Amino acid sequence: MAAQDTSKQVTRRRERLDRGIKVRSEDIYALNSWREALYLLAPRALPVVALVLLQLLAPEYWQRVLISTTVFALLAISWDLAASSGMVCLGQALFFGVGAYLAGIMNHYLGLPPGLTLPLATLGGGVICTVLLLPVLRLRGIYFAMFTLILPLMIERIIEATKVFGGTEGLSGLTPFSHPLWESFLTMTALWVALFGLRRIMASDYGLVLKGINDNDRAVMSAALNIYRYKAQALFLASATGAFAGAFMTHSYRFVGMPVFALDYSILPIASAAVGGLGTLAGPALGAFILVPLSEMLRGLGGLRIVIYAVLLVVFTVGLPEGVFHYLRRKYTQFERWTEVGK
Amino acid sequence: MTQSAPQPPRDETILSIEGLTKRFGGVTAVDDVSFNVKRNELLGVIGPNGSGKTTLVNLITGFLQPSAGRVTLKGQDITGGPPYRTADLGLARTFQMVKPFYQLPAFKNVVVALFSPRVKRLAGGAYGDRDAVAKDLLEEVGFERDSWVINKQASVLPHGYLKRLELARCLALRPEVLVLDELFSGLSLAEVASLVPVIEKLMVQGMTIIMVEHRLKELFRIANRVLVLNFGQKIAEGVPAEVMAQPKVRGAYLGSESED
Numbered sequence: 001m002a003a004q005d006t007s008k009q010v011t012r013r014r015e016r017l018d019r020g021i022k023v024r025s026e027d028i029y030a031l032n033s034w035r036e037a038l039y040l041l042a043p044r045a046l047p048v049v050a051l052v053l054l055q056l057l058a059p060e061y062w063q064r065v066l067i068s069t070t071v072f073a074l075l076a077i078s079w080d081l082a083a084s085s086g087m088v089c090l091g092q093a094l095f096f097g098v099g100a101y102l103a104g105i106m107n108h109y110l111g112l113p114p115g116l117t118l119p120l121a122t123l124g125g126g127v128i129c130t131v132l133l134l135p136v137l138r139l140r141g142i143y144f145a146m147f148t149l150i151l152p153l154m155i156e157r158i159i160e161a162t163k164v165f166g167g168t169e170g171l172s173g174l175t176p177f178s179h180p181l182w183e184s185f186l187t188m189t190a191l192w193v194a195l196f197g198l199r200r201i202m203a204s205d206y207g208l209v210l211k212g213i214n215d216n217d218r219a220v221m222s223a224a225l226n227i228y229r230y231k232a233q234a235l236f237l238a239s240a241t242g243a244f245a246g247a248f249m250t251h252s253y254r255f256v257g258m259p260v261f262a263l264d265y266s267i268l269p270i271a272s273a274a275v276g277g278l279g280t281l282a283g284p285a286l287g288a289f290i291l292v293p294l295s296e297m298l299r300g301l302g303g304l305r306i307v308i309y310a311v312l313l314v315v316f317t318v319g320l321p322e323g324v325f326h327y328l329r330r331k332y333t334q335f336e337r338w339t340e341v342g343k
Numbered sequence: 344m345t346q347s348a349p350q351p352p353r354d355e356t357i358l359s360i361e362g363l364t365k366r367f368g369g370v371t372a373v374d375d376v377s378f379n380v381k382r383n384e385l386l387g388v389i390g391p392n393g394s395g396k397t398t399l400v401n402l403i404t405g406f407l408q409p410s411a412g413r414v415t416l417k418g419q420d421i422t423g424g425p426p427y428r429t430a431d432l433g434l435a436r437t438f439q440m441v442k443p444f445y446q447l448p449a450f451k452n453v454v455v456a457l458f459s460p461r462v463k464r465l466a467g468g469a470y471g472d473r474d475a476v477a478k479d480l481l482e483e484v485g486f487e488r489d490s491w492v493i494n495k496q497a498s499v500l501p502h503g504y505l506k507r508l509e510l511a512r513c514l515a516l517r518p519e520v521l522v523l524d525e526l527f528s529g530l531s532l533a534e535v536a537s538l539v540p541v542i543e544k545l546m547v548q549g550m551t552i553i554m555v556e557h558r559l560k561e562l563f564r565i566a567n568r569v570l571v572l573n574f575g576q577k578i579a580e581g582v583p584a585e586v587m588a589q590p591k592v593r594g595a596y597l598g599s600e601s602e603d
Contacts, residue, residue: 205454205457205458205473206458208447208455209455211447212444212447212452212455215443215445215446216442216443216444218406218426218442219443219512220455221406221425221426221427222427222435222438222512222513223455223456223512224427224456224460224462224516225455225460279446
């Protein structure tokens with residue numbers, strides 16, 4: 001069939017049509033059959049159910065991997081939220097590290113239980129990171145990014161030089177979570193709250209303003225909107241998400257030290273976003289769920305691990321430049337068919 | 344030549360510019376420009392390329408800090424912005440280089456402006472259905488309401504629609520003064536002809552408009568008064584026909600004065 005077409009030199013192109021829902025008025029879906037309800041619910045419910053089952057059924061080692069994957073997914077969401085609001089960060093480690101140290105400090109010096117340190121570190125981390133970055137909110141693109149890259153490295157050196165908070169030794173022997181199951185369900189809940197909550201915010205008119213700032217901040221200013229207020233708010237949401245991830249890891253490892261400001265925590269969220277697809281929050285989270293387990297699976301390979309990992313990263317970004325999530329969503333929501341174009 | 348005379352403007356000064364100056368290093372882009380704009384007046388600002396028209400717009404709307412001078416809107420000092428405050432006080436602008444939100448659908452571009460505190464204040468605290476208001480505004484500036492165009496992503500819209508989108512985003516703020524920076528540039532004759540009634544309607548509704556334009560013929564049909572800039576200086580001000588008769592204005596346009 002295809003061979004015949006080429007001989008006749010008929011140009012063909014792929015046509016995409018929205019699968020769409022039958023009854024849809026404005027933003028209210030009028031669902032009139034279980035199939036339509038399922039069509040909407042399945043892509044949202046499936047990952048939630050799958051993660052719960054994995055957490056319950058996987059061997060203990062992979063349960064640990066799953067927890068750290070979820071933490072990286074939170075960081076990736078945090079990165080994507082800031083990036084969607086026009087703030088490209090190279091220092092997710094700042095959010096992560098500040099949250100981690102806050103929880104550690106509150107637990108070690110004040111003896112607060114995780115039930116208190118987690119929410120306090122989340123809010124406090126959000127406030128501290130936002131205040132730290134307030135002076136550079138006016139900077140755009142690479143200039144803002146440079147500043148976020150430098151801050152965590154600077155804090156790391158300050159801790160090393162002044163020997164505060166345990167210095168290079170860090171703080172160890174912190175309170176663990178009471179039960180491993182509680183630990184894993186806490187991360188999962190945090191992930192779904194962050195993912196669905198922030199996605200909802202981005203889909204609202206408030207989110208439109210944030211996207212507008214990313215697209216063209218001068219146009220937003222000319223629309224009588226104080227972009228710095230909105231950027232600060234988005235930054236707070238993003239850094240609080242990152243700070244929770246850090247605070248959680250502190251109690252999970254029962255330790256907090258300088259490594260929480262390491263570059264890994266800055267780079268992996270960006271790699272996840274590149275693999276998963278920017279601007280959807282779900283994409284980067286999906287990216288983290290591909291990259292972190294992948295890196296664990298390659299652990300047996302020794303020195304070649306990084307090489308293979310890097311090659312796979314290239315394959316992903318070159319093969320699917322739009323990102324895995326965008327690709328899957330397109331396949332799910334659109335028909336594709338070949339049509340002939342008259343020559 | 345002269346068509347139906349525009350309505351005589353009322354006498355209240357709404358915007359006043361005093362000694363506005365902007366120096367970029369050694370270049371003086373805008374040099375000691377002063378003028379007043381009366382309520383419900385349509386003031387045209389013309390001048391050859393590089394004469395400082397857009398810089399003047401940026402200075403008035405707060406996108407640039409002037410080196411000297413003052414901008415006063417309804418008695419309030421708005422010199423040097425910030426731009427969102429200027430817009431909040433009722434002075435809206437379009438951009439010569441269109442600045443839509445490319446990743447958003449056309450009508451959502453307008454919704455962003457409808458989200459501003461000014462709109463909420465003017466509506467008495469209630470926003471109402473922003474999507475519907477946005478679509479109304481787009482229809483007002485010449486989008487076909489029932490077509491798919493208003494739902495299209497701004498990145499795929501043709502230039503003419505993007506210019507209209509700029510205008511609609513300004514109108515969403517319900518401004519008192521509108522600064523249109525070369526709204527007609529890059530538009531076909533037919534497109535300009537369809538936009539002129541939109542502007543005339545705004546004038547009837549009592550809007551005050553400053554139009555920076557290169558399309559003199561179309562501008563002179565609707566402008567009450569024009570102001571001519573050359574090398575950042577105001578060289579003439581007055582009724583269009585009289586201003587264009589002045590030798591120094593003709594010189595500035597034809598390049599006989601100080602061409603290098």
